Amino acid sequence: MMLWRRFASNRFALVCMIVIVLGLYVTGIFAPLLSPYVPTAQNLDAVAQGPSIAHWLGTDELGRDLLSRIIWGARTAAIVSIVAVSLSTIIGVVLGALSGYLGGWFDTLIMRVSDILFAFPSLLFVIFIAATVKPSAVRFVEQMEIAWGMRGLARSGIIDYFVVFTALSVIAWPGMARLIRGQVLSVKRMEYVAAAESIGASTYRIIFRHVLPNCLSPVLVAVSMGLGGAVMSESVLSYLGVGIQPPNASWGAMIWENSGEWRLHPHLIFIPGAVVAIVIFCFNFIGDGLNDALNPRNR
Amino acid sequence: MAPLLSVRDLKTYFRTPDGVVHAVDGVSFDLAAGERLGIVGESGCGKSVTALSLMRLIPQPPGRIVGGEVTFDGMDLLALDEEEVRSVRGNKIAMIFQDPMTSLNPVLTIRRQLSEGLELHKGMSRSQARRHSIELLRMVGIPSPESRVDDYPHQFSGGMRQRVMIAMALSCDPQVLLADEPTTALDVTIQAQILDLVKRLCVERRTAVILITHDLGVLAGMTDRLAVMYAGRIVETAPTAELYENPKHPYTIALMKSVPRLDEERREKLFVIDGLPPDLIDPPKGCRFAPRCFAVIDKCWEEMPELMRVTEGHNAACWVDVSKGRS
């Protein structure tokens, strides 16, 4: 594929891609095998230590192994980025494609809704959703547990993940929908679509077989940037205490938990901080690389 | 009499990821004062690059003028520094571009774009330049120029914009006008009007013109002399009538045959030149037209022919005298 060859010629972008795949996703999947300690195990004999042989990156205020928590944080970031971006991409692509292709009242409706979502300050909205949806979700799950005789689900922290997924997808889909709509509008005018129409192909067939494949490249760029954005938003939410809650590991939450230590043990902040920054940087660099590969003139 | 503009062995190359493209590779021609020269050739043969090289407007990088001499009015244009070139550009040599829709700045008024050259090269004040701009617009046939002068380019049609471009190019009374496919982007009905305008104004002002086109039909009646370009080189040059009457180079002959003519009985079929132009990254050693030529001989593959005299003012770069073999 032409795009891949151009992209791969950018060595650094390839390095970033390897960092993401290995450092985020493979680490995330195999976190239970890779982490040397249980991430929530407190060792009060080894509190707030610097790097050592036993604890490669040291320990936090509660004596938990920093490396293990970072590895489990990767799991959180990996899950959140994949699920949130998949959700918003699916919603955005479907609504955007229909909106662009059908036009009319449907288009107007979708575009007005996305206008309004744009008018909301997205972070405020996410925090607000996270803060308001969660207690209701917990209550709902607790009732379910009582009804079905299950235990522990409501308190396991799974709900935190769902809250974060929902909040991030709600704010991210309009961007994707607009992108797709714009692409569809420009592709729609092209002749092969008219040709498909003239031989009587159905609307949905035209959208999914002819129009969407041609919009793929800009979506790829948006997805790459979106994954980085989701990692960023998750860490911000967790940092502010409305995302993934302790004791579950999240990079943002780790920075917040240790932020009282910035004078004495700066590594407790800087190591997770550097990890977040590197992951987001790699996603953005991949996005940039893809973008350059798509528009070689602007390189 | 020495020619006004004399180009000798001009070479302009472009660096691309795939290699160095020899876009213009040893072009030579002369242009007398007031003469109208047509340069014909298919797209990619180096016509436009030749014109841009004369203006020293080759984007650099990736392009570079690697050799040759362009003598204009006693100066070697290729040896001038940037400041000296600037005083020639738009002032003594001006250019009209192919696409009038994109060649005018969308956020500046026509007045601003017309006056900036006048203010710079002719030292006019703003109000003088404005009055003169109105005159120029009137000259190129824009109706009610007094009000249109303050309009923006998007308020003009394509043909009108090309008229504005012509007014702009002629504003400082240049000695040479380079017109790079000035009508290609326009409707057929407007093409003739624009060409007539260029011809009439240049005859009136004794401006020498180099008209670049891929369309032989456009040139009829426009030019005194023609140069045919192929793969970065001029392969034949002759007075217009002579070239139409008596083409010598197989490429010229093929080109003539491939133009539909209304004044003749319809022949069986339009002539098609087989094959594609050569790769200019690694041009063949011999004649560049050899792979597509109907009269090719062994020598063509070995040695590149230079322009050779056919009759007075008629030169062709071909080893074969086609007229002898022709029925």
Added chain:
Amino acid sequence: MLVFIIRRLLWLPLVLLVVSFITYGLGFYGPGDPVEILLGQRTNPEVVERIRHEKGLDRPFIVQYGDFVWNALQGEFGESYKYRGQAVNELIAEKVWVSSQLGFVALVIAVVLGIPLGLLAAFKHGTWADTAVVGATLIFISVPSFIVAPILLWTLVSSLHLLPSAGWNGIFDLRLVMPALVMGIPPVAVITRQTRAAVLEVVAQDYVRTARSKGLYERVVVLRHILRNALIPVFTLIGLSMGGLVEGAFITETIFGIPGIGRLGFESITSRDYPVIMALTLLVATTYVLASLAVDIGYTFLDPRVRTD
């Protein structure tokens, strides 16, 4: 033009209505009982009921929402739950002033650094300077502000003792520097990249070649023909990045303990201070809509192609 502005202004109340409806709904059906927040949890249920009735909180949702809209139209947002006895309007008014000062300084930093850096990268396209600027902007975009803040604190305050730590003492105080930097850095990156991309786009345009073919000074070609066109999208971006500044304010003000609307917003959400949340959401949404209207109006002055539509 006037029709356009009026149509856009008519759009504003609709946006505000929808935004307030969603926010009010989330708050109404969300957690937290306002009366409990007011009185604390161990209050006599009868008293709770009485106050609930007095405040009209036992009425159906749509009636309460209607009541809210009616009061909001008169500019009345009620009392804060958390800061008892404080009118929401007063509470917000003083904080808006703090935040706009901070936001203004951050925006100035973003524009003053962003545009020249973008121009540098574009005009030195393909050189090490270009690569360095583009790389730096990517880093700026990628580092979340809650990480930049401790880094700045650690280096400038703890190690180098250059600046006082946190707090707020008005616009002419050194304490402004760090939060303004933290807020300004992401928009610097965005503006730089947009400027670079726009200039590279414009430089390749035919009309720039036309301008050069007239023999104009390179300075004139750059200022009049390239920048005049390239800065149009940058201008749009600056207008829209005001919205981004509001987001930056949330984190920055919380970290640095600055008494602005960002911190107030965060506090009000975590303590479920709904009257404050409502007022802030509407304020921010209004700012967004007005900023984008201002951008559109500004556009018509910059780009004649839009003017005649």
